[in-house]
Amino acid sequence: MLDKSFYTRDAIIVAKELLGKKICYNGREAIIIETEAYTISDPGSHAYKKKTKRNAVMYDEGGVLYIYLCYGMHELMNIVTDKEGVPSAVLIRAVEPVKGIKGKTNGPGLVTKALGITRKHNGMSLTSNELWIEKGIKPEEIIQTTRIGLSQGEGLPYRFYIKDNPLVSKK
DNA sequence: TACGTGATCACG
DNA sequence: GTGATCACGTAA
Numbered sequence: 001m002l003d004k005s006f007y008t009r010d011a012i013i014v015a016k017e018l019l020g021k022k023i024c025y026n027g028r029e030a031i032i033i034e035t036e037a038y039t040i041s042d043p044g045s046h047a048y049k050k051k052t053k054r055n056a057v058m059y060d061e062g063g064v065l066y067i068y069l070c071y072g073m074h075e076l077m078n079i080v081t082d083k084e085g086v087p088s089a090v091l092i093r094a095v096e097p098v099k100g101i102k103g104k105t106n107g108p109g110l111v112t113k114a115l116g117i118t119r120k121h122n123g124m125s126l127t128s129n130e131l132w133i134e135k136g137i138k139p140e141e142i143i144q145t146t147r148i149g150l151s152q153g154e155g156l157p158y159r160f161y162i163k164d165n166p167l168v169s170k171k
Numbered sequence: 172t173a174c175g176t177g178a179t180c181a182c183g
Numbered sequence: 184g185t186g187a188t189c190a191c192g193t194a195a
Contacts, residue, residue: 036190038190044190045190046190052179052180053179053180054178054179054180068178068179068190069176069177069178069179069189070178070189070190070191071175071176071177071189071191071192072175072176072177072178072189073175073176073177073191073192074176074190074191074192076190076191078190091190093190104192107191107192108190108191109191109192110191110192119178147190148190149189149190149191150189150190151188151189151190153190154190169191
């Protein structure tokens with residue numbers, strides 16, 4: 001299991017290093033293929049302006065989940081990073097099924113659905129024996145490029161994925 | 172390319 | 184209270 005110290009670093013570093021790691025939850029396992037980082041003073045981040053009820057968990061110490069509902073029907077899964085009081089997180093955009101997964105996993109809304117993660121898991125710890133991330137594979141090559149699907153801050157190069165993987169999400 | 176869908180937030 | 188907005192997915 002990855003230690004708390006893995007998560008309490010800058011979101012960009014964590015986003016990059018999460019690639020190839022394995023998420024384990026509820027008997028299901030999946031390798032992380034694609035991520036996006038959301039940092040402090042980032043126009044695309046939910047915590048860009050101020051602390052609200054929704055984004056409060058982003059201010060927590062790294063190593064917990066931030067889940068929210070998008071477009072009224074998709075629950076998106078983020079991993080909170082950095083020290084307490086520094087709002088930042090990493091969005092999981094695509095994973096590769098290893099065990100116990102049904103359905104598609106090549107998009108952020110599909111990842112939560114496949115893993116069985118919902119808003120009820122908001123704030124849940126990633127250093128527990130119920131939900132955790134551990135060593136998986138070593139990515140051959142990592143691509144860093146601009147984020148997609150945002151109305152603001154889309155141009156920032158905070159998106160990472162494993163090169164040539166067929167599960168990388170599309171716009 | 173169009174739109175469903177509902178929580179959330181910035182207003183007043 | 185109310186209206187605009189939104190880190191998406193699907194079908195067309």
